[in-house]
Amino acid sequence: MAVDLATLTDALSVHGPDILRWCGAIAKKLRQFDVSLEGKSSGSSNTDALTLADLTVQELAIAALRDRAPELLACRIEAEEENGDLAAFASESDYVITLDPIDGTKYFRDRTGDQWCVILMLRTRETVHYSLIFVPEDGETGTWVEACGDRILCGPDDTSRPARQVLDALTPIDVSNWSGSDRIYLIGFQDRDVERAGNVTEIGLTGVAPDDMPGSIYPLLATGQFGGSLVHSPNIYDHPASLQIARILGGDAVWVHNGKSVNFDELWMDERADMLRLPGIVATSPNREILSKLCELAKDWPKQRYVD
Numbered sequence: 001m002a003v004d005l006a007t008l009t010d011a012l013s014v015h016g017p018d019i020l021r022w023c024g025a026i027a028k029k030l031r032q033f034d035v036s037l038e039g040k041s042s043g044s045s046n047t048d049a050l051t052l053a054d055l056t057v058q059e060l061a062i063a064a065l066r067d068r069a070p071e072l073l074a075c076r077i078e079a080e081e082e083n084g085d086l087a088a089f090a091s092e093s094d095y096v097i098t099l100d101p102i103d104g105t106k107y108f109r110d111r112t113g114d115q116w117c118v119i120l121m122l123r124t125r126e127t128v129h130y131s132l133i134f135v136p137e138d139g140e141t142g143t144w145v146e147a148c149g150d151r152i153l154c155g156p157d158d159t160s161r162p163a164r165q166v167l168d169a170l171t172p173i174d175v176s177n178w179s180g181s182d183r184i185y186l187i188g189f190q191d192r193d194v195e196r197a198g199n200v201t202e203i204g205l206t207g208v209a210p211d212d213m214p215g216s217i218y219p220l221l222a223t224g225q226f227g228g229s230l231v232h233s234p235n236i237y238d239h240p241a242s243l244q245i246a247r248i249l250g251g252d253a254v255w256v257h258n259g260k261s262v263n264f265d266e267l268w269m270d271e272r273a274d275m276l277r278l279p280g281i282v283a284t285s286p287n288r289e290i291l292s293k294l295c296e297l298a299k300d301w302p303k304q305r306y307v308d
Helices: 005-030 052-068 070-074 105-110 163-169 190-202 217-222 240-248 288-298
Strands: 076-079 096-103 117-123 128-135 143-148 151-156 183-187 206-208 228-232 252-255 268-270 275-277 281-285
Touching: 005 052, 005 070, 005 096, 005 117, 005 128, 005 143, 005 163, 052 070, 052 076, 052 096, 052 105, 052 117, 096 105, 117 240, 128 217, 128 240, 143 163, 143 217, 143 240, 151 217, 151 240, 183 190, 190 206, 190 228, 190 288, 217 228, 217 240, 228 288, 240 252, 240 281, 252 288, 281 288
Parallel strands: 076 096, 183 206, 183 228
Antiparallel strands: 096 117, 117 128, 128 143, 143 151, 228 281, 252 281, 268 275
């Protein structure tokens, strides 16, 4: 089946909001119970958390994408978990749909924060073309972020109206006048996240470690409450949404060791966590000056995620 980019982004924008709203509702209900599972063993609590909700949400999302928009079957699927009818989608394609059924599983499982979210994206090897993020417990009815083309939408859900109508009624972020803070989100440095956040603060920015995050990074970045992130070997199921937001706002996501823009040719499989990752350390920000500072700071930090 031959499809073009516009057909795929249209399908995701039409059907994605309903699907992610359903997923969020199911996850919120499951969060009331003990749904912890054994699974990953990378040594990082943020990475290794796995729940029945991850598997349930992915099963629902994959089936809904399959049934609601057959044109999407021409895409490859890269999902954080291994369940769902993944075989219904193409094994080879220039277009890749990525799904993170619950980003922030540790906080979801431990009930220590409401920054968990559901993420759906479409990318090629060069960049991300569509991102949809739903943060179910941010605000009374949840918060949306949608990025496509040159537009970013961000705002509260309203369950009295269809999800697509809610998004269409939001005022787009003023890309030409975006002004972000100096707060930088850090994650992926194993047991050194707090130390690395301190290093960022020492150069005149404000480093924020995972346990100090006030919410999900995506709405915070879109609205300027955060100025960027510094992530060691980010996985491809969540971080690229920040990449797209930053690029629409005039910035980028770059490898700190050489300052080059991130692409998706150089992925590696993290066998410990059973997920695909970008190699090395990635700085992401709409602010080019912040990117330069983060690259200068971290360019000589170890590229390897694991020391043993």
